[in-house]
Amino acid sequence: MTRRLRDFGLSCGIVEPGPLNAITDVRGVRVGHCTLEEGDLRTGFTAVMPHGGNLFRRKMRAGCEVINGFGKSAGLMQLAELGQIETPLLLTNTLAVGTGFDALVSRALDANPDIGRETGTVNPLVLECNDGFLSDIRARALTQAHAFAALDAAAEGPVAEGAVGAGTGMSAFGFKGGIGTASRRLALDGAESALGVLVLANFGTAGDLVLPDGRRPMPPELEPQAERGSVIIVIATDVPLESRQLGRVARRAGAGLARLGAFWGNGSGDIAVAFSTADPIEHDQPRDLVSLHALNENRIDVLFRAAAEATQEAVLNAMVAAPATMGRDGHVRPSLGDWLARSNP
Template structure:
């Protein structure tokens, strides 16, 4: 069994937060509790795990990958209405300047490590040009949306190990099922609150008037320190920090998080901007304070409202929910963001990377036991107040 297969098998034994009895918030989840509960949204991964020992730039060890989020079947010809928000900008989502200017996304959204943004962007251009003659013939240009986090604590990032076939594989494999979480794709080498993390996803359903809508979130989580970790409001990180030794931690690197929001709510661009702002509250609930060196970048889109690339009409119609009816969506995106981060933690496996750096996985039994203890205390307090 090679390293990739080893980590894959270990990942099958991990559990999502809800499987541990952790239910965040009040809104129900979608059927998969995933961003792919939003109809048409697809997710694909390409995971690279090779080598061990001392870092040899260009030779590894390799702990990295690519994750793709497809907003719809063809965002190039049916651009989705989009927006975003930057809580702290020590990070990058290429293409976001155009997203904020136009309020539209016209490419897949890619996630990867910091030093591979350019290469992944090049590959998305090549992949789309092969599918769309207007790009191939220099009639149209595109700026791919590519977000990053730094995985260099575990990965030989400067070795630029992501190749075109890895990006194409993630693009071609994107599907509507429940995506893999934890140490996969872009999340392979990521760390959250000094525990192994990576990719996590969650969703909520919200009723507005007579209509039921879905808000889905996917995160690439790579931020924070152990002492700040909170699970459903409880300070589990402080407890773990007192008893967990034998591991080296990142120093002078607070990390980052990229959050992707999808919804089938009919929203216009500024409403999506406002939705993205609320996701930052979900990040804060897990333990981020938006440090000087961190990047909390959030991008979102609506699958209901789209703009055709080629139309003979000068006027198109869109629907939108009145702002006064959006409070439920705001609460839902906070919940889904918080749970996505927790899923990235509970689904990730312990990993050793460059120079023997070893990052522990959350001990699921300890998490479950501690949450049950807190629940009993809460019930006792509530009973005493009656």
């Protein structure tokens, strides 16, 4: 059974998690992985789908925050300008962004014959971290077939964490990193809503990690290493928010990273994307004026807190779930889960 942070009596913040404590607690959100682990390869794709339909025709309101911009993601510029997502999100390694881009374009063209003819083009959203410490990133082994496999595997329900999909070769704070997720329950106007986070954790300097109880785990390091990692944070909620508000929520992911001890180093690409599954944008909307349902700005602090807490816990879930891993050239990352198992009474 995969270990999670709460299995060791630790939790982040004060807001209660959803039933799965995962991004899929937001109804309709789906996650899928394709893992490539052979020889010197420790890599893959992870897909996040805001809903199971045609995202180009029924877009999601979105916002993003570039906390530190040392990254090679695709699609962020248009997302920031238009405030919407029109493809699934693909997470992968740095040198496979183009492959993911092509895969998303192929799927969008197959499903929408009018793209590039009667209507505009499509904006694929691909985000990355560098898994080169544990994986032979120069092999460029990932193909469109791997991206399609992650998209086709996307499902509601529990989310596989740790060394899976895009997280297979990632590191965090000197330990093994990877994919992690968490969620928080929200109550607005007497109804229950949710905010969920999925992270690709590949950042942090060894010795800087701070656990919720104040302990500072130190992995066995042969030599000091500069902060050259990255982290991608995907935030989903079913609360109706306009794109400006979603950008504000995405910014609060940085508070969750700071609680962990991160300082967003010069060589780190730290990017958050937030989307709402409520109030979608119809591509074929015939009206000139449309109504917008959005959260009262004076109530947004509940989402800010939820985003910070769920981001912090999602990163720790990734690290706890991931096993100790040996990668290319004998490079090793120990498991935070193993450290906790030894350290806890």
